[in-house]
Amino acid sequence: MLRELVMLPAGAGLMAFFVRSHGWRRGLLVAAAVAHLGLTVRAWVAPPAVGGFWLGLDPLGLLFLTIVSVLFMACAVYAVGYLGREDHQQEKADLEEGLLFSNQPEAVFTGCMLLFLSMMSLVCLSRHLGLLWVAIEATTLTSAPLIYYHRHHRSLEAAWKYMLICSVGIGLALLGNFFLAVAFTPAGGVTPALGLDGLLTATVGTRGVWLKVAFVFIVVGYGTKMGLAPMHTWLPDAHSESPSVVSALLSGALLNCAFLGILRVWQVLVHTGQADFAQPIMIGFGLASMAVAAVFILGQPDYKRLLAYSSVEHMGILALGVGLGGAAVFGSLLHAVNHSLTKCMLFLTAGNILAVYRTKECGKARGLLRVMPVTGVLWIAGFLAITGTPPFGVFLSKFIVLSAAFNSGHPVIGVVALALLAVIFVGLCVIVLRMGQGERSDAVPEAVREPLWSMIPPVLLGLAVLALGLWLPKPLETVLQAAARSLGGGL
Amino acid sequence: MTSWLDIVMVLLFLTDLGLLGSSRLGVYVRLAAVQGVLVGVLPLLVQHTLALETVAVAAGTIAVKSVLFPWLMARIMRGFDDRRERQPYLGYTVSLVLGVLAVGAALWISRRLPESGAGGLAAHGFLMPAALFSIFTGLILLVTRRKAVTQVLGYLVMENGIYVAGMVLVPESTFLVELGVLLDLFVGVFLMGIMIFHIQREFDHIDTDQLAALKDWGGEP
Numbered sequence: 001m002l003r004e005l006v007m008l009p010a011g012a013g014l015m016a017f018f019v020r021s022h023g024w025r026r027g028l029l030v031a032a033a034v035a036h037l038g039l040t041v042r043a044w045v046a047p048p049a050v051g052g053f054w055l056g057l058d059p060l061g062l063l064f065l066t067i068v069s070v071l072f073m074a075c076a077v078y079a080v081g082y083l084g085r086e087d088h089q090q091e092k093a094d095l096e097e098g099l100l101f102s103n104q105p106e107a108v109f110t111g112c113m114l115l116f117l118s119m120m121s122l123v124c125l126s127r128h129l130g131l132l133w134v135a136i137e138a139t140t141l142t143s144a145p146l147i148y149y150h151r152h153h154r155s156l157e158a159a160w161k162y163m164l165i166c167s168v169g170i171g172l173a174l175l176g177n178f179f180l181a182v183a184f185t186p187a188g189g190v191t192p193a194l195g196l197d198g199l200l201t202a203t204v205g206t207r208g209v210w211l212k213v214a215f216v217f218i219v220v221g222y223g224t225k226m227g228l229a230p231m232h233t234w235l236p237d238a239h240s241e242s243p244s245v246v247s248a249l250l251s252g253a254l255l256n257c258a259f260l261g262i263l264r265v266w267q268v269l270v271h272t273g274q275a276d277f278a279q280p281i282m283i284g285f286g287l288a289s290m291a292v293a294a295v296f297i298l299g300q301p302d303y304k305r306l307l308a309y310s311s312v313e314h315m316g317i318l319a320l321g322v323g324l325g326g327a328a329v330f331g332s333l334l335h336a337v338n339h340s341l342t343k344c345m346l347f348l349t350a351g352n353i354l355a356v357y358r359t360k361e362c363g364k365a366r367g368l369l370r371v372m373p374v375t376g377v378l379w380i381a382g383f384l385a386i387t388g389t390p391p392f393g394v395f396l397s398k399f400i401v402l403s404a405a406f407n408s409g410h411p412v413i414g415v416v417a418l419a420l421l422a423v424i425f426v427g428l429c430v431i432v433l434r435m436g437q438g439e440r441s442d443a444v445p446e447a448v449r450e451p452l453w454s455m456i457p458p459v460l461l462g463l464a465v466l467a468l469g470l471w472l473p474k475p476l477e478t479v480l481q482a483a484a485r486s487l488g489g490g491l
Numbered sequence: 492m493t494s495w496l497d498i499v500m501v502l503l504f505l506t507d508l509g510l511l512g513s514s515r516l517g518v519y520v521r522l523a524a525v526q527g528v529l530v531g532v533l534p535l536l537v538q539h540t541l542a543l544e545t546v547a548v549a550a551g552t553i554a555v556k557s558v559l560f561p562w563l564m565a566r567i568m569r570g571f572d573d574r575r576e577r578q579p580y581l582g583y584t585v586s587l588v589l590g591v592l593a594v595g596a597a598l599w600i601s602r603r604l605p606e607s608g609a610g611g612l613a614a615h616g617f618l619m620p621a622a623l624f625s626i627f628t629g630l631i632l633l634v635t636r637r638k639a640v641t642q643v644l645g646y647l648v649m650e651n652g653i654y655v656a657g658m659v660l661v662p663e664s665t666f667l668v669e670l671g672v673l674l675d676l677f678v679g680v681f682l683m684g685i686m687i688f689h690i691q692r693e694f695d696h697i698d699t700d701q702l703a704a705l706k707d708w709g710g711e712p
Contacts, residue, residue, distance in 0.1 A: 054667075128665075128668070130664075130665055130667075130668030130671070130672075131667075131668060131671065133668075133672070134668060134671030134672060134674075134675055137672075137675040137679070138675055138678075140679075141675065141678045141679055141682060144682055144686075145682070148686070148689075151689070152693075153693045153694065153702075153704065154704050154705060156686065156689055156690060156693060156702075157702040157703075157704060157705055158705060159686060160639070160683075160686050160690065160699070160702060161702070161705075163679070163682060163683055163686065164633070164642060164643075164646065164683070167646060167679055168630075168633060168646060168649065171646075171649055171650055171653055174653055174657070174672070175626075175653050175656060175657075178653075178656060178657045178660040178661050179660065181660060181661045182660050182661070193665060194665075194668075236705075236707070237705040240705070241705065296707055300707070305707065
């Protein structure tokens, strides 16, 4: 069953390259997403044994796998409508500069989407740090063509930066994995295999230093992919230039996968009692990410970059929560769920706005509530959700993280984080409310049809975030608790 | 075996220095190919018993790094008018001086590394410095050169260094993981190659400093 989670989308992805009919190929995309979601649900109902040497499913992996699966389902449905609107034959005028460009063939797009899903599942299922590394690098490779879907020079630039920066970063993480292996080598003995089960029962002996070095390399390496400042530079470009449905997956699913890479090593650190050393590092990266996001969100002219910087902020909150430990770890994992659902909804909504207004400038996309009532409401609801306004789920998870900061005797960190969140709230508030209100500009048609395909996924995601704020289902709470405990925290 | 190992180490240092000091893209590609052979044969020289898997990984590494990649790069460069790295952000003399400093740093760091316990291999004094120097060289090339081809080669050289470091630190690495790493590298460089092709078509050259449209303020209208 674990193998199917990886092989099924991979097989479907390879098939998609050869299917000629658009209808069948889009059907294949949705069918694979449904099957993947079905397998994930089955893993909730009847949890498989934690697993073998290579693949396994522990609560932490299950949590992130579920995020990936749910988000992909939403994006697959949305993509059907999106691909229907896009023309793959003709060259068309670029939205920003009026240059002509063509799209990638749809088969490449669909195939890469499915392979991307397969590799993200592999990240969630890996029980071997070497395999985990291979899978994380493979997510970069399968998603780079997606960013370059609209073949013009800006998306090319974004894809190039993404490939080069992330590959170099992940290369450093590989070096970190080698150091980790050295840390567990007994004197004169054989280096252990990097299986997680073996590492979580092994002892370090006298080589604790190597473990610390390993953690630094891995945080910098996977942190590049996760979008922690100051290694986040690829993120706004890639998120703003790729199609919105891809941005939604990058932000909601991919960044979490890199986070999982860091968490796996965190588990090893907790087991060996070295987490004290790593906590300030995570807190530092967390606060730095929030600060950078705050600076760039204020007065941001491009609403997709706005969402991208918001992702940097939330990755910062995740890192901060793990660094604080205790209840904050639980909050951080819950926040990963909430952020993914909300950000996916926001990016899909941004895609709908872009399709009608044909501009990414906040200043030109005005009067959303009049022109597109449903989208306008979604956009403002999404803003309220992402900034942590009650009763949305993000409020709950942010509250847990911040209250843990004060309760665990870190009032300064709590105050700084609160101040940054306030700045971000104001920055988003000004931009989003202006877009919602205001007069319709003449460039926008008066009566806009809002297609059902592109409305249903964001609406459902928004309702899910709302529901999570009002009521935390018992099974989810159990899994979150178990996952947080494996990271040395928990309520 | 040790004398062969010494020769390989010296050649590894020399290829790195050559990469830092030259300006022709053709030379870069050839030096990277030579380096691919060097890191490819390393596991054969260090392992005492030759397992089939070791030979397979070595053959795969050499095939990818010194046959496929050079062929790919040569194919991409066929369309270029300008096959030199003109006006790098850092001149060649400065790069070489930096390279010499990097050798010093690599030796110094390797001396100070806590005992790694990897046994006989780490005892060979120049493996770890060579690995670190390759990583430094790769990073210098990535940061200070303009051409996209050179940057990809910088990434490759860095990856070579990491590969050698892995050989020193984790001699008993897993066959499956090594294959995975090699596959990732292959697909990665292949995709970068395709992108360079598109950059060339889009901008008529491959200077990456032209890739500067995306920024937060003051860029686009």
